[in-house]
Amino acid sequence: MNKTLLIARREYLAFVRTVGFWLSMLTLPLIIGGSIFIPLLMRHSAPVETVAVLDLTGDHIEGAVVEAIRAHLPKPGADRLLESGGLQPVALPAGLSPDMSLAAAEARMPQALAAGPASTIIVATDSGDKLHFRLWSVDGHKGRVEDQILWDLHGLQYYKLAGMHGIDHGLAHDMRESRADIISLTPASAAGPKKDDLAAGVRENGGKFIGIAISYLTWIAIFSSSMILLGSVIEEKASKVLEVLLASASAESLLIGKVLAVAAVLMTVWGLWGLTAFGLASFGISNLPPETVRDVMGALAAVFSPLHIILLLAYFMGGYLMFGVFFAAIGAFCETQKDAQAIIGPMTMIMMIPMITMQVAFTSPDLPMLKYMSWFPLFTPFLMPLRLSQGLPWYEIAGTLAGMGVVGLIMISVGRRAFKVGALTGGKLSWGALFRIATQKSANG
Numbered sequence: 057m058n059k060t061l062l063i064a065r066r067e068y069l070a071f072v073r074t075v076g077f078w079l080s081m082l083t084l085p086l087i088i089g090g091s092i093f094i095p096l097l098m099r100h101s102a103p104v105e106t107v108a109v110l111d112l113t114g115d116h117i118e119g120a121v122v123e124a125i126r127a128h129l130p131k132p133g134a135d136r137l138l139e140s141g142g143l144q145p146v147a148l149p150a151g152l153s154p155d156m157s158l159a160a161a162e163a164r165m166p167q168a169l170a171a172g173p174a175s176t177i178i179v180a181t182d183s184g185d186k187l188h189f190r191l192w193s194v195d196g197h198k199g200r201v202e203d204q205i206l207w208d209l210h211g212l213q214y215y216k217l218a219g220m221h222g223i224d225h226g227l228a229h230d231m232r233e234s235r236a237d238i239i240s241l242t243p244a245s246a247a248g249p250k251k252d253d254l255a256a257g258v259r260e261n262g263g264k265f266i267g268i269a270i271s272y273l274t275w276i277a278i279f280s281s282s283m284i285l286l287g288s289v290i291e292e293k294a295s296k297v298l299e300v301l302l303a304s305a306s307a308e309s310l311l312i313g314k315v316l317a318v319a320a321v322l323m324t325v326w327g328l329w330g331l332t333a334f335g336l337a338s339f340g341i342s343n344l345p346p347e348t349v350r351d352v353m354g355a356l357a358a359v360f361s362p363l364h365i366i367l368l369l370a371y372f373m374g375g376y377l378m379f380g381v382f383f384a385a386i387g388a389f390c391e392t393q394k395d396a397q398a399i400i401g402p403m404t405m406i407m408m409i410p411m412i413t414m415q416v417a418f419t420s421p422d423l424p425m426l427k428y429m430s431w432f433p434l435f436t437p438f439l440m441p442l443r444l445s446q447g448l449p450w451y452e453i454a455g456t457l458a459g460m461g462v463v464g465l466i467m468i469s470v471g472r473r474a475f476k477v478g479a480l481t482g483g484k485l486s487w488g489a490l491f492r493i494a495t496q497k498s499a500n501g
Contacts, residue, residue, distance in 0.1 A: 063313025071284075089336070121212070125143045169194050175197050176197060293388065375460070410429060418442070
């Protein structure tokens with residue numbers, strides 16, 4: 057055991073002491089952080105759109121339009137970080153007045169926009185049964201005001217048409233704002249306390265999202281580690297370092313040590329990425345109402361019990377060790393990266409099968425086909441984390457863990473001998489050679 061840990065320590069330090077490792081580890085957090093905060097800072101620095109209203113309708117709707125503009129005033133402090141610049145009503149530029157014609161107003165529009173202070177001028181006209189709004193903006197500002205008050209202007213048309221048919225303005229407002237109360241329920245959600253919609257979504261689908269995340273994390277861990285393990289074994293085999301290590305430690309210690317070292321490297325990377333994700337999530341949560349945060353945290357606590365977390369980790373570690381040992385053992389038979397690619401290709405295709413089902417599995421995790429597939433040990437670590445969100449009977453959990461464990465032990469047993477044979481003899485891998493190694497181990501032990 058001590059030799060296994062020493063080998064794992066040696067391999068781990070060999071990776072983390074390189075500059076390239078830290079550069080690659082920091083790249084993703086910087087990209088994600090930049091993709092989130094740079095657009096926010098750009099929105100925060102966006103100028104306030106100054107808007108003037110020229111009412112040519114004769115119905116004095118200028119006040120209603122200005123009120124719609126005031127609803128988008130710039131927000132103070134940190135609240136503005138998540139918003140664009142906002143709108144600010146200003147007085148009409150000189151030369152424009154409500155008693156002029158539309159043609160005369162538009163003829164003076166270039167000079168009015170150039171004179172300021174308005175960056176956009178809304179010209180409102182009335183054709184009898186319909187309001188018309190023409191939004192004139194300085195170059196580079198087209199569409200900015202329309203994006204923010206589009207539905208407010210549509211609302212003015214709604215109230216105009218309602219008034220033409222004798223409908224009271226207050227009643228028209230209630231009709232426009234009225235919505236049916238539509239709620240999707242399950243027996244579990246109906247029995248629980250009524251929560252914020254976000255908290256209800258976490259309670260309903262939180263387990264599924266985490267299950268899919270663990271499944272993809274397992275897949276990425278296995279695929280990433282396969283490249284690292286194969287490359288490491290091939291390099292050490294070519295330089296005869298592998299033979300020296302096998303002279304001072306057992307094949308099992310060397311094999312497991314390498315797999316654990318790569319796992320530690322991946323945990324280091326994900327630890328930093330996890331801290332980055334936690335920081336971004338904390339930033340997002342800080343902008344939610346306190347009662348919503350409280351409900352979401354309560355929903356998370358209800359979804360993820362200690363047993364659930366332990367089972368997720370068990371499937372992750374079982375799948376990683378099962379495939380990691382296989383790739384390390386196979387790498388001992390490879391002389392070049394080209395040989396390694398020939399092995400990774402077919403295994404990647406097998407690993408892709410459960411991942412293809414993820415979209416269907418998220419919406420219907422109780423499908424019989426998914427249930428049967430999850431019992432196949434090579435698919436178990438990818439499908440069971442998602443199925444755990446359904447509250448499975450204990451025998452399914454115990455059975456799938458046992459099946460994965462048995463296959464893992466077989467891979468370690470066969471892989472240990474294959475690793476030693478491949479490292480020392482330099483033979484080529486074939487199904488016949490693998491069968492002889494497996495049966496020879498069985499005969500000896």
